[in-house]
Amino acid sequence: MSPSTLKPRPLNHRTHSHAPLFAALGDETRLSLLTKLSAGQQRSITDLAHNSPLTRQAITKHLRVLERAHIVRCTRSGRERLYELDPLPVQSLKNYLDALSNQWDAALTRLRTFVESEHS
Amino acid sequence: MSPSTLKPRPLNHRTHSHAPLFAALGDETRLSLLTKLSAGQQRSITDLAHNSPLTRQAITKHLRVLERAHIVRCTRSGRERLYELDPLPVQSLKNYLDALSNQWDAALTRLRTFVESEHS
DNA sequence: CTAATATGCAACCAAGAGGTTTCCCATGGA
DNA sequence: TCCATGGGAAACCTCTTGGTTGCATATTAG
Structure with missing residues (x-):
């Protein structure tokens, strides 16, 4: 067996790190947002903030984090902003x-x- | 089709959240530590801190984070502390x-x- | 025994995360 | 038109995170 057969190739995935993705998932609030979105329907911010102990603005911040990580995308519809899973x-x-x-x-x-x- | 057939059961996994695990993986340094450990050998702290831009103490802190998340475990051997993947x-x-x-x-x-x- | 090595601990610091409040703007409906 | 509603922006606060430095302790080597 050649040595190259043994070498594991250290799993870098072309330096494009997954750390930001993991970080975006590392929060209870955001995971619960994803759970709600995993129902498959587009939801507005106020809708997602409803029945939450947090403020709408807090939910907005969390959604932006998810958006920056491309876990979620959003489209505008009138005065609403509709989020869906990616x-x-x-x-x-x-x-x-x-x-x-x-x-x-x-x-x-x-x-x-x-x-x-x-x-x- | 009954309505219960449609209901998705919102994926809570018995409230035991994965957020801390994700959070522990949400850092470049820790991911690279895991890459090193994924070679399968137990490594000491100084060993893992070698060729790192960070201090040994910083590496120690990161290892503790991974340990709290049970991603890594450690055993003492003499004056060394050997870490391995879980x-x-x-x-x-x-x-x-x-x-x-x-x-x-x-x-x-x-x-x-x-x-x-x-x-x- | 002594010196070098491996690690632990505590204090400290800067920056970021998560949250709130307040005020403002845009849009939709009566 | 007028107002209720959905959302944005900024200021502010506190706690956590990621890092450092300095010093103490334990173990191994010679």
Whole structure:
């Protein structure tokens, strides 16, 4: 087996980091907003802020965070601003986590094989 | 079709939120630490801080964040503290994202079916 | 024993996040 | 037209985050 077969290629995903995406998901309020939006309907800001302990302005800020991370997109309709989910980045994150855990599994497997061959 | 068939069950995952996990992953430094650890070997703090623009103490803080989120665990060996990945929460996050995008897909499908039946 | 190494702890700091309040603008409907 | 409604902007506050420095402690090597 050539050494290059063993090298894991350190999972950088072309330096385009997923950290901002993760950060955008790292807040309870924003996750609950995503839950509401995952029903599939476009919702206005006031609508999303309804039945929330927070102010409309707070919800607005959270929506902007989600928008900057491209987790959510928004279109204007009259005086309303309608938000909806953007399904793509979720897929991107899943791919990243897949790569991470695959690399982890592969490392464990290599380690195990090595240890076994040492003992044979 | 009964209404209960349509209801999406809002994806709460027993109130145990994933926000702290996401937050722990929402930092470039921590992601790069995870990349290093994904090679599968236990690494000491000084080892992980080597070739980093940051101080050892900064790395220590980041490792503690990862530890609190149970993304990483650590064992003491002499005067060293060895960190390694904990593969479980990654799987949990993947499941969560799967649920989210499934719910999103399902909502879209229901919406489409509804629109089509309206036009028939 | 002594020196070097690996880490911990505490104080401190600047910047950002999350939230509120207040006031203003635009639009839709009566 | 007039007013209720949806939303934006800015100022402000507090707590957290990400980082530093300095010093103390424990363990290993010689």
